Amino acid sequence: MNAIPFLDLGAAYRELQPELEAAVLRALRSGWYVGGSEVEDFERAYAGYCDTAYCIGVANGLDALSLSLRVLEVVPGDEVIVPSNTFIATWLAVSQCGATIVPVEPDPETGNIDVGRIEAAITPRTRVIVPVHLYGQPADLEPILALASRRSIYVLEDAAQAQGARYKGRRLGGHGDLVAWSFYPGKNLGALGDAGAVTTQNAALAEKLRMFRNYGSKEKYIHESAGFNSRLDPIQAAALGVKLKHLDEWNQRRKALATRYLSRLADCCIDLPKVPDWADPVWHLFVIRTNRRDDLMKALAHAGVTTQIHYPRPPHLQQAYSYAFPAAAYPIASTLASQVLSLPIGPQMSLEEVDRVIDCIADWGRR
Secondary structure (H helix, E strand, C coil): CCEEECCHHHHHHCHHHHHHHHHHHHHHCCCCCCCCHHHHHHHHHHHHHCCCEEEEEECHHHHHHHHHHHHHCCCCCCCCEEEECCHHHHHHHHHHHCEEEEEEECCCCCCCCCHHHHHHHHCEEEECCCCCHHCCCCCHHHHHHHHHHCCCEEEEEEEECCCEEEEEEEECCCCCCCEEEEEECCCCCCCCCCEEEEEEECHHHHHHHHHHCCCCCCECEEEECCCEEECHHHHEEEEEEEECCHHHHHHHHHHHHHHHHHHHHCCCCCCCCCCCEEEEECCCCEEEEECCHHHHHHHHHHEEEEEEEECCCHHHHHHHHCCCCCCCCHHHHHHHHHEEEEECCCCCCHHHHHHHHHHHHHHHHHC
16 A cells, blocks of 8 residues: 655646646746746736735745844844744744744644733834744734734734635735745745745835845845845746646645545544634644644554654744743643644645545544
């Protein structure tokens, strides 16, 4: 019996092989290898997809976050509120600006930032709130935006895992002041290497981002600020333009797999993802929880099922931040890290493969 991979990027490529190769060849033949029409066309298409005014392509998802914070003029001495339960890139972006990280614990049910805890974390130095749409499920934006507006604080959304997700019926991409995206190959909209973008409704912020990503320059050899070199590659933009046309269909396939997991695992001895009625997730990851996580992971591996942990160690327990945060500081994030297990899910996965995973979990539960 064939093994079940966690995510089959090769199968994704093969499904779109003629379109992808034609787009990449077009970019190669153009003779334009930085900027140009491929990048502009994708930026326009993705802004339209997100129902927002502007999209600015950058080199990767971390740059999307860190450049956004710099555009919002975050400097040392400022504080930025982030989830305690997230991939470390959310924290690294704050560190790169020299600002102070202020973690807020998650809602144990969803794993997303607990909106009820945010206000208590705000001080006169708070400049930005960064909600993360973890695993492809939207955070509860409405109360966050209302709180930020009352306190004159920016909202920068980390939507790295949520391409196509909807919050209260509207696609993510323009709710906050800025929205940062990653197009890392494993994302729902994944490039053929690293790539990222920022979307916004704000023309002035969009213009500043374009300048910051290009050495602080609007006009060649004229530099208005100490900027960065973080530009979306035209070859990646060409590939992303192809994949964007298939994103909704691929997200629907993920939803069908998630629905199968949710219905057939309902009576197993694991905790399933909880989805609020206002959220329409894109199931970048399907994350279950169990106190016997390592045992289940071994049982699935023995059956040829590859799983992953997102994430085995929260940022405050990483060596990179051990100087600033005591180990016991964020118990909810730590507990989640000891329990979560990501099951295989992806648009090229079949229902038969999902059923095999489900049967393995059911057998493990009975034992």
